[in-house]
Amino acid sequence: MKPFTFSLGIHPINWVGEDVREHGADTTYEQILDDIQRLGLTGTEMGRKYPADTAVLREELGKRGIQLVSQWKSVLFSDPAYREAELESYRKHAEFLQSMGSKVISTAEVGGSLHFDPRRTPNETEVLRLDEAGWQSLATGLNAAGKIAAEYGLKLAYHHHGGTVVEQPEEIDKLMELTDPAYVHLLFDTGHAYYGGANPLDVLNKHYDRIAYIHLKDIRQSVLDEARSEQADFVTCIRKGVFTVPGDGCLDFAPVLQELTARGYDGWAMLEGEQDPATHNPYEYAKEAILHLTSLNKSQ
16 A cells, blocks of 8 residues: 555656756766665656766666656746747657656746756846736736646646745745646645745645645754845855755654645645755655654544
């Protein structure tokens, strides 16, 4: 019998940083996939160390019994000038994920972000929040992208994310209000919800009907407090170790699991730590996180 109503997987970001490139720079994809298999997990997202050749990737995942669940897709829909090129790129992304048997596309707007927006310059220090025109353009682009995803049997799962324009609880609410629920779903991330100022359980309850995908991430409160006092940017927060796996931080996952079980959530939930693997062994931390979540689930 499965320990959870959902399928538990893990993101390769535990082994190799995506936003902090030096984290796990020398780690091979074979090590990551072997560790995932040793953990007994059967789902992963695409990582930057994974083979770019689809045939090789399919073979490496297949022989370990691992499913490619999703791959992050940055979009810049808040600026209408980028929309058509972004939608063309989104279609290619959907084609790849469909070919790998994936069902969701992790999607995030990068317009206004210090770290992800190609229009920003190195001397800037703050995320540029969206004006009303930007919000409307973002919603239009996401609705169009969601329709493309649906053509390929996929769901656009919007990832509210630290250091972006959809980070705070009010911004998550607004995005959900402006977009079509038939085509734009939500990637619920416990760590990013808390980082953005929300109670993760509130986000889960408020937007459950839109949730198509989940990331389970914890927060080190002392690191977050220190980073906030220093007005540190998002990537600096990662370098400081603000994120960790469930059970190693300040978040209470018991009510989250209880709610997911009660509602019968049966999609994927990914373990995420996003910390320096040199000082936080990915395999050992993941093993402890699985034990923690399993013990919480058994106690309900």
